[in-house]
Amino acid sequence: MAGKGGATPSTYSPSPTTQKTKSLSFGNDEVLRPDDREWHQCRPAFFQIGVVAAAAGSAYADFGSTKVIVSVFGPRESKKAVMYSDIGRLNCTVSYTNFATPVRGQGSDHKEFSSMLHKALEGAIILETFPKTTVDVFALVLESGGSDLPVVISCASLALADAGIMMYDLVTSVSVSCLGKNLVLDPTLEEESHQDGSLILTCMPSRDEVTQLTITGEWSTPKINEGMKICTDACSKFSQIMKSCLKGFDSALEEEDSNVD
Amino acid sequence: MVLPDASGDVLSEMDVDSFRRLFPLRFFETHLVKSTRPDGRSLAEARETSSALGAVASADGSALVKIGSTRMLAAIKMEVMTPSKESPDEGCIAIDFHMPPICSPTVRPGRPAEAAPVVSKQLSDTILSCGMINLKELSLISGKAAWMAYLDIYCLDADGALFDAALLSAVAAFSHLQIPVVSMNDDGKVVVLSGDHGGKEPVNKGKRKLTLSSIPFSLTCLLHKNYILADPTAEEESVMETLVTVVLDSSGQLVSLYKPGGPVLAYTSAIQDCVALTRQRARELQMILDEVTSGMEVD
Amino acid sequence: MGEDSEWVTPGEVLGKASKFKAGRGAYVSPDNLTVYASLTGLRRILSPPPDSPDQRPTVEVTGHKAHGAIPEPGSIVIARVTKVMARMASADIMCLGTKSVREKFTGIIRLQDVRATEIDKVDMHMSFHPGDIVRAVVLSLGDARAYYLSTAKNELGVISAQSAAGATMVPISWTEMQCPLTGQIEQRKVAKVGG
Numbered sequence: 001m002a003g004k005g006g007a008t009p010s011t012y013s014p015s016p017t018t019q020k021t022k023s024l025s026f027g028n029d030e031v032l033r034p035d036d037r038e039w040h041q042c043r044p045a046f047f048q049i050g051v052v053a054a055a056a057g058s059a060y061a062d063f064g065s066t067k068v069i070v071s072v073f074g075p076r077e078s079k080k081a082v083m084y085s086d087i088g089r090l091n092c093t094v095s096y097t098n099f100a101t102p103v104r105g106q107g108s109d110h111k112e113f114s115s116m117l118h119k120a121l122e123g124a125i126i127l128e129t130f131p132k133t134t135v136d137v138f139a140l141v142l143e144s145g146g147s148d149l150p151v152v153i154s155c156a157s158l159a160l161a162d163a164g165i166m167m168y169d170l171v172t173s174v175s176v177s178c179l180g181k182n183l184v185l186d187p188t189l190e191e192e193s194h195q196d197g198s199l200i201l202t203c204m205p206s207r208d209e210v211t212q213l214t215i216t217g218e219w220s221t222p223k224i225n226e227g228m229k230i231c232t233d234a235c236s237k238f239s240q241i242m243k244s245c246l247k248g249f250d251s252a253l254e255e256e257d258s259n260v261d
Numbered sequence: 262m263v264l265p266d267a268s269g270d271v272l273s274e275m276d277v278d279s280f281r282r283l284f285p286l287r288f289f290e291t292h293l294v295k296s297t298r299p300d301g302r303s304l305a306e307a308r309e310t311s312s313a314l315g316a317v318a319s320a321d322g323s324a325l326v327k328i329g330s331t332r333m334l335a336a337i338k339m340e341v342m343t344p345s346k347e348s349p350d351e352g353c354i355a356i357d358f359h360m361p362p363i364c365s366p367t368v369r370p371g372r373p374a375e376a377a378p379v380v381s382k383q384l385s386d387t388i389l390s391c392g393m394i395n396l397k398e399l400s401l402i403s404g405k406a407a408w409m410a411y412l413d414i415y416c417l418d419a420d421g422a423l424f425d426a427a428l429l430s431a432v433a434a435f436s437h438l439q440i441p442v443v444s445m446n447d448d449g450k451v452v453v454l455s456g457d458h459g460g461k462e463p464v465n466k467g468k469r470k471l472t473l474s475s476i477p478f479s480l481t482c483l484l485h486k487n488y489i490l491a492d493p494t495a496e497e498e499s500v501m502e503t504l505v506t507v508v509l510d511s512s513g514q515l516v517s518l519y520k521p522g523g524p525v526l527a528y529t530s531a532i533q534d535c536v537a538l539t540r541q542r543a544r545e546l547q548m549i550l551d552e553v554t555s556g557m558e559v560d
Numbered sequence: 561m562g563e564d565s566e567w568v569t570p571g572e573v574l575g576k577a578s579k580f581k582a583g584r585g586a587y588v589s590p591d592n593l594t595v596y597a598s599l600t601g602l603r604r605i606l607s608p609p610p611d612s613p614d615q616r617p618t619v620e621v622t623g624h625k626a627h628g629a630i631p632e633p634g635s636i637v638i639a640r641v642t643k644v645m646a647r648m649a650s651a652d653i654m655c656l657g658t659k660s661v662r663e664k665f666t667g668i669i670r671l672q673d674v675r676a677t678e679i680d681k682v683d684m685h686m687s688f689h690p691g692d693i694v695r696a697v698v699l700s701l702g703d704a705r706a707y708y709l710s711t712a713k714n715e716l717g718v719i720s721a722q723s724a725a726g727a728t729m730v731p732i733s734w735t736e737m738q739c740p741l742t743g744q745i746e747q748r749k750v751a752k753v754g755g
Contacts (some may be wrong), residue, residue, distance in 0.1 A: 009342045009343060009345070009353070011341060011342040011409040011411075012341055013338070013340050013341075014339070014340070014451050015452075015453050051417075052363060052418045053418055054330070054364060054366060054418050054420060055363065056662065065318055065319070069363055069417060070363070071364070073366050073663075075627055075628070075630050076662070076663045076665075077663065077665050077666060078704075082704060084701075084702075084704040093362060095362075097334075097359075097361075097415055098338075098357070098359075098411070098413040099317055099319060099320050099323075099336040099338050099411075099413055102319060104338045104340065109370060109371075126587065126598055129598075130627070132701045136369075138361070138363045138370065140361045140415070142415075143317060143318065161569060161599075161600050163627055164600075164627040166570075166598040166627075167570040168570070168571065168589075168596065169570055170569065204571060205571070206573065206596070207589070207596075243569045243572075246569045246600045247567045276658045276659075278658070278659060279638065279654075279655040279658055281660065282654050282655060282661075283638060283640070283654055366663055
């Protein structure tokens with residue numbers, strides 16, 4: 001029989017959908033995170049540039065089980081019937097592979113992330129340097145392991161730098177989840193599914209400027225301040241890794257580094 | 262007024278890069294007459310090929326394949342279905358080939374690449390007809406439950422010979438596939454058994470790997486005049502448009518042959534040459550596959 | 561660090577604006593009057609010309625790949641004619657200067673920009689044919705669709721064309737090219753070569 005086509009029978013994943021984890025007791029200070037990290041510790045991060053030969057610039061990022069590739073094309077002729085513009089245009093699309101999520105998805109474009117990526121990067125790019133033309137930033141999430149958007153944003157900024165697009169600064173992004181009374185840096189998918197609130201901070205680290213701040217869920221003011229502080233510190237750490245990646249040095253986050261808190 | 266030969270002058274003052282862009286066919290022909298190609302390969306030579314298994318942790322089987330700059334990521338996710346009445350003892354395989362916008366400047370979001378559905382269909386036809394996988398091995402409980410193997414192949418970097426790279430990644434992903442151990446729960450649903458079996462008997466004990474018989478290997482060749490170029494790059498494919506793809510199985514038998522039109526009408530002898538090149542290539546690919554799968558068993 | 565210290569990435573501080581001018585791959589932030597890098601590459605300092613009123617050295621970032629060139633007014637381009645209409649011809653810009661562009665940019669040559677003299681006598685179909693390779697100058701960024709190109713100079717115009725018989729033609733005057741196979745003469749706006 002044919003393996004595919006309109007008559008594909010309905011299927012289901014044999015994996016339990018909501019993982020009843022060994023009691024995620026996040027309220028308890030003694031307990032470490034499921035992957036044994038400290039609360040304010042990031043996952044091991046790895047960046048690489050120049051991974052897609054067909055693109056003008058590209059980057060790969062892997063934070064634990066979150067893996068993304070970003071390709072940059074252009075500056076090139078603006079497609080579609082767009083208005084004439086004296087400055088350049090930025091066009092961003094984020095999509096997922098069908099196998100990115102624990103339960104097989106449909107791999108469609110992620111409209112919300114596409115627009116968030118655009119807004120996170122727009123302010124950092126010197127659009128005046130490529131009048132009338134468009135720079136396309138396409139991200140593909142190969143595997144979704146949590147904190148997907150921040151990883152996509154940081155990776156996209158590296159790909160833009162690799163493509164030689166003029167920028168005011170690199171853009172780094174990181175998120176914290178509010179879990180009970182704890183703030184959890186760079187949360188995994190599992191931690192995100194239990195969070196009471198989420199804070200994503202995107203900044204230009206050398207210039208100390210925030211390009212995007214997204215806060216959802218329940219937060220107290222002191223918690224927001226604490227969350228922003230944790231994120232800013234993590235962003236400056238990531239920017240060091242990204243810089244050494246661009247300079248061609250080993251770009252993996254050293255374990256010792258990430259343990260310092 | 263002296264006006265020397267325009268084209269000669271244009272060529273002499275133009276650098277190689279511009280000449281290649283403006284007169285691609287002439288550029289390639291200057292290499293072909295010397296039996297070489299711009300990237301230094303001989304005409305019959307395929308690009309460096311490598312494979313790595315298990316690239317996607319969340320999938321049941323996966324592989325990354327690289328042929329030159331062309332890169333494919335294939336992953337299989339196993340789901341459960343009720344088999345059809347006509348074949349109660351068989352599972353199913355669904356194959357999809359994707360060209361996301363990251364892979365090529367010619368693909369834009371919302372406008373799928375023309376090549377993608379064509380390659381998708383060719384892959385399905387090849388994999389399902391070559392007899393590599395016995396669909397009976399995907400059965401769980403006769404008439405009640407069987408596996409549906411979703412194979413998704415993503416092109417991460419498109420530089421020609423997409424079908425060849427996609428097929429190799431598909432084969433490698435199947436060789437890496439570990440079927441989850443499952444049992445039937447009280448609601449009649451098939452669920453994955455965790456570490457301790459919780460008293461449940463697995464329904465597919467000892468059937469974690471598929472037997473892969475007669476593995477298909479392919480080689481795409483470009484025909485231009487009397488030249489045959491093996492394993493073309495994207496640029497070569499765009500300049501010279503007649504492609505022939507030959508698929509042979511591990512025992513050297515012909516599985517399929519595609520020649521989707523093109524300006525060159527191939528003589529039988531050219532087709533025979535393509536088959537001979539594919540035979541040689543199949544041996545190389547078999548070795549690459551053996552190497553990565555043996556590495557897996559050591560783990 | 562030695563030579564590594566010369567490598568910079570976007571956002572790295574290159575110096576104070578009071579001490580340096582920003583060159584290529586660098587910009588000045590008006591907020592704190594600091595010069596920053598906008599590209600990845602090697603930081604270089606260029607001394608000002610001795611007669612310059614501004615005696616600050618220029619700091620620039622070079623060496624790493626910058627993005628592919630884009631057409632700007634005044635750029636000399638090589639383009640392939642795609643379509644010839646009564647009042648204009650469309651052409652795909654393939655090269656900027658001597659460098660090829662990765663993809664292509666669309667340009668148009670309007671009737672009034674084909675040649676410098678006797679503009680009212682220009683016939684587009686006697687000037688260009690689809691497939692011709694022309695050298696042109698970018699007049700302006702044009703409109704939403706295309707860059708405006710001009711061939712109104714002696715050294716601009718068709719630099720390579722195929723005859724109806726498929727052979728590369730030889731220019732025989734400013735307005736004519738000849739097929740080496742059939743001897744047939746075709747009309748073109750021919751570029752003066754070697755200029």
